Amino acid sequence: MHEHGERQQLLVDIARMYYFENLSQQQIADALHMSRSNVSLLLKSCLENHVIEIKINDTISMAYDVASQIKSRFGLQTVLIAKTYSRANQTMTSVARLAAHFVRGIVRNGMLIGYTNDAIMRTLADVLYLPDFSKVNTIQMLGGLYSTSQDSDGQSLAREFQTKFNGISYVLQAPAMVKSTKLKQTLLEEPVIKEVFQHFSSIDVALTSIEKRVPLFGLPSNDYLSETDSLQLSELGAICRFCGHYLDRDGIPCGASINDRVIAIGLEALRKIPVTVGIAYGVTHSPAVLSCLRAGYINTLIVDEALAKTLV
Numbered sequence: 001m002h003e004h005g006e007r008q009q010l011l012v013d014i015a016r017m018y019y020f021e022n023l024s025q026q027q028i029a030d031a032l033h034m035s036r037s038n039v040s041l042l043l044k045s046c047l048e049n050h051v052i053e054i055k056i057n058d059t060i061s062m063a064y065d066v067a068s069q070i071k072s073r074f075g076l077q078t079v080l081i082a083k084t085y086s087r088a089n090q091t092m093t094s095v096a097r098l099a100a101h102f103v104r105g106i107v108r109n110g111m112l113i114g115y116t117n118d119a120i121m122r123t124l125a126d127v128l129y130l131p132d133f134s135k136v137n138t139i140q141m142l143g144g145l146y147s148t149s150q151d152s153d154g155q156s157l158a159r160e161f162q163t164k165f166n167g168i169s170y171v172l173q174a175p176a177m178v179k180s181t182k183l184k185q186t187l188l189e190e191p192v193i194k195e196v197f198q199h200f201s202s203i204d205v206a207l208t209s210i211e212k213r214v215p216l217f218g219l220p221s222n223d224y225l226s227e228t229d230s231l232q233l234s235e236l237g238a239i240c241r242f243c244g245h246y247l248d249r250d251g252i253p254c255g256a257s258i259n260d261r262v263i264a265i266g267l268e269a270l271r272k273i274p275v276t277v278g279i280a281y282g283v284t285h286s287p288a289v290l291s292c293l294r295a296g297y298i299n300t301l302i303v304d305e306a307l308a309k310t311l312v
Contacts (some may be wrong), residue, residue, distance in 0.1 A: 009053045014042050019052060022079070030137060056113040063305055069312040070301065074293040077275070077300055088282060091304050095281040096123035099207070099302045103128065106205065106275065107136050107165075114141040114203040114265065115161065116243055117176075120279055121170045121207065125160040136165035139199055141206065142244045143176040143263040172196045176244050177180050181260045188263075200265045206273045208298065210280040211241045212288045229258050240288035242278075242297065243270065249287060251295020269298055286310040 017023045017031070025043070029036040046052045050143050067079040082098040084090045103124075107113065113136060115121050130136070138161040144154045154171055162169035178184050187193055213233060233246050236254040240247040244264035246254045253259045253267065270276055278298035280289050283306050290311065292298055303311075 001297045003040050007050075008051070011042060011046050011049065014039060015046045015052045018043060045307070046128055063308070066305070066308050070293075070308065073312065074301075075296075076293075078299070079300075079308075080302045081148065081308045082281075082302070082304045084304040085112075091281045091306075092120055092124055093127070095279060095302060095304050096120055097109060097127050099124050099277065099279050100128040102277070102300075102302060103205070103207070104130055108134050110137075111204040112139060112199065112202050113161075113165070114200070114273070115157075116142045116205040116208050117144060117157060118209045118211070120209050120281070122157060122160075124163060124207070124279075125157060128164045130164055131207065135167045137167040137169070138162065138165055139170040139196065139203065139278060140172040141200070141203075141265040143172050143174040170196050170199055172263065177261050178263065179261070181257070183203045184261055193263075195264075199294075200269050201272075203273050205275045205277065206265075206270060207277050208270070209241050210278045210285060210289050210298075212285050213238045213241050213246060229255070230307070233258065240291040242292055243267070247288075247291045247296070249291055251291045251293075253299060253303075267295075267297060275300055279303070281307060283307050283310055 014028055014032070017028050018025070023031070025036050025039045029039045032039070063081040067081050070076065071079045080098050080102060081174040082091075085094060095114065099120075103113070107130065115138060138158070140154050140158060154173075158171045159171040167290040173190075174187050175195075178187065188197065224279065232255050237248040238246040238254040239249055240251070245267055246257050248254050276298045277300040278289065278292050279302045281304045286307055289301070289307065293301070293311070
């Protein structure tokens with residue numbers, strides 16, 4: 001082996017001992033019968049001659065930079081970005097854990113926290129741990145969705161939040177949507193429903209999922225969005241379902257007759273809540289998230305990194 005080849009092999013050996021075998025520079029020096037300063041110079045030469053290349057996967061700084069851009073672009077108070085995984089359920093859990101961490105950091109005794117009924121809130125409730133708080137009240141801001149869905153069971157979710165927060169839990173005893181505005185007005189006069197609506201103005205923190213509008217054909221019959229309604233929403237450009245309301249790309253409610261049948265907190269009431277958190281995961285929900293951001297319905301956003309990158 002000629003002189004250049006011998007030196008190259010020496011550099012490879014030193015790099016392997018230092019970076020793969022985790023030997024100290026002094027240990028390498030002892031093994032090769034040379035001074036530690038000489039080993040240090042050779043390691044530097046490894047970098048200069050591309051024997052080794054150092055790559056820093058700085059995903060935290062990247063996420064911070066993307067979060068800063070989103071925050072600045074849409075005038076948000078807070079933007080938090082969770083890790084994206086190959087499986088949707090893992091990503092949802094990642095986002096829910098970050099949301100739970102955020103909630104733990106801002107809640108105080110006596111607060112009223114509103115929430116929507118969906119799978120991500122169920123996951124948030126599962127991972128939430130609040131040992132330091134003795135009484136935080138919670139309130140359901142959207143009626144129940146489907147009676148066959150465990151994720152949307154308002155009663156069980158309310159009990160879970162009541163246990164975690166050790167406070168009063170207000171349950172909206174109504175479906176998310178009814179057949180007519182007349183029926184909605186009748187239900188709103190029911191004392192148990194009327195009382196919940198009266199508490200909406202006292203909400204301190206709102207936790208809301210942001211979802212894309214999906215085709216609703218063939219869903220359970222207790223969802224009162226008909227085939228005609230779905231076609232109308234498509235024609236009106238509805239791309240987002242936010243707290244039960246259907247919105248277009250600019251966050252404008254689509255089809256007044258449809259949104260007027262939703263039993264949920266109003267969009268303008270959401271704007272007035274001090275901390276309104278929009279939670280979403282998955283790039284397919286990007287248009288829906290942008291819809292809410294453009295309209296200013298939320299001031300805090302929690303998403304996964306893949307979705308976040310589509311928002312800048």
